[in-house]
Amino acid sequence: MTTGEVPAGKLPVLITFMEMAKRPEGTARPMPEGVHGPVLARHCTLAYYRFLYDTIGEPWLWEIRRRMDQGELARMLADPQVEVHVIHVDGMPAGFVELDWRLLPADGTVAIDYLGLMPWAIGRGLGSWLLDWAVRRVWERPRVRRLTINTCSFDHPAALPLYQRAGFRRLRQERKFVDDPRRAGVLPLGAAPHIPLARPAPPAPPHAPATPDGAPSQAGDPSRRPMAFRPTAGSP
Numbered sequence: 001m002t003t004g005e006v007p008a009g010k011l012p013v014l015i016t017f018m019e020m021a022k023r024p025e026g027t028a029r030p031m032p033e034g035v036h037g038p039v040l041a042r043h044c045t046l047a048y049y050r051f052l053y054d055t056i057g058e059p060w061l062w063e064i065r066r067r068m069d070q071g072e073l074a075r076m077l078a079d080p081q082v083e084v085h086v087i088h089v090d091g092m093p094a095g096f097v098e099l100d101w102r103l104l105p106a107d108g109t110v111a112i113d114y115l116g117l118m119p120w121a122i123g124r125g126l127g128s129w130l131l132d133w134a135v136r137r138v139w140e141r142p143r144v145r146r147l148t149i150n151t152c153s154f155d156h157p158a159a160l161p162l163y164q165r166a167g168f169r170r171l172r173q174e175r176k177f178v179d180d181p182r183r184a185g186v187l188p189l190g191a192a193p194h195i196p197l198a199r200p201a202p203p204a205p206p207h208a209p210a211t212p213d214g215a216p217s218q219a220g221d222p223s224r225r226p227m228a229f230r231p232t233a234g235s236p
């Protein structure tokens with residue numbers, strides 16, 4: 001995929017889908033010094049969740065929860081099958097892991113929807129420990145057959161090798177173009193400066209065509225288009 005082929009307003013992304021089909025061997029990683037938790041944010045409020053998600057995700061173009069219907073997100077957070085576990089350092093939230101048990105009864109699948117650290121907490125060994133903690137917590141439960149996690153090329157470069165070392169294997173990869181959330185106004189233009197901004201899309205024609213039911217077309221409003229891909233860890 002060369003730069004010349006990237007459509008205006010879009011970014012190329014590579015998503016890696018991974019799974020772990022057996023419980024980890026060996027002993028658990030020791031908890032790094034100075035960490036408290038993980039604490040399950042029971043009945044996690046939308047505001048608290050968005051604080052975590054937005055602060056952690058902005059440097060990595062995490063956008064799906066920002067674009068989601070916020071009522072739907074609040075309902076998802078109220079579901080006890082979706083667990084947000086938060087770690088603290090020096091009294092401050094330092095990161096979270098989101099476990100999604102909703103598919104467990106159907107086929108034994110559990111998903112790590114998100115794993116992320118606050119920018120100031122990166123690179124101190126917290127991520128590998130938190131992942132190990134989450135993996136072991138999942139496999140403690142009966143009927144678990146597989147654990148999934150995704151990562152994409154916008155994520156921190158440590159994520160993919162970290163998951164591989166933890167025992168996840170690559171299932172498949174998908175290359176696609178996604179709307180640049182900064183161009184769409186979903187994230188600040190200055191977010192993730194290491195990822196070059198997409199070329200601006202040409203201005204919309206002055207009179208956007210009406211849809212068959214007479215409603216104005218949303219084609220010029222990328223932030224209102226359907227999500228580009230499903231919301232799991234590593235999907236931005």
Ligand SMILES: CC(C)(COP(=O)(O)OP(=O)(O)OC[C@H]1O[C@@H](n2cnc3c(N)ncnc32)[C@H](O)[C@@H]1OP(=O)(O)O)[C@@H](O)C(=O)NCCC(=O)NCCS
Nearest residue numbers: 116117122123124125126127128151155156157158159234
């Ligand atoms: C990905 C993330 C969870 C890793 O946690 P972390 O605490 O920063 O990483 P750790 O300090 O535990 O280091 C993990 C390993 O990655 C290695 N690593 C660090 N930087 C790296 C880089 N740029 N490239 C490859 N490996 C790297 C470390 O050497 C370490 O290896 P080791 O376990 O053999 O010592 C964390 O960086 C993060 O939350 N990033 C932002 C959000 C994100 O991208 N989340 C992943 C979504 S899928």
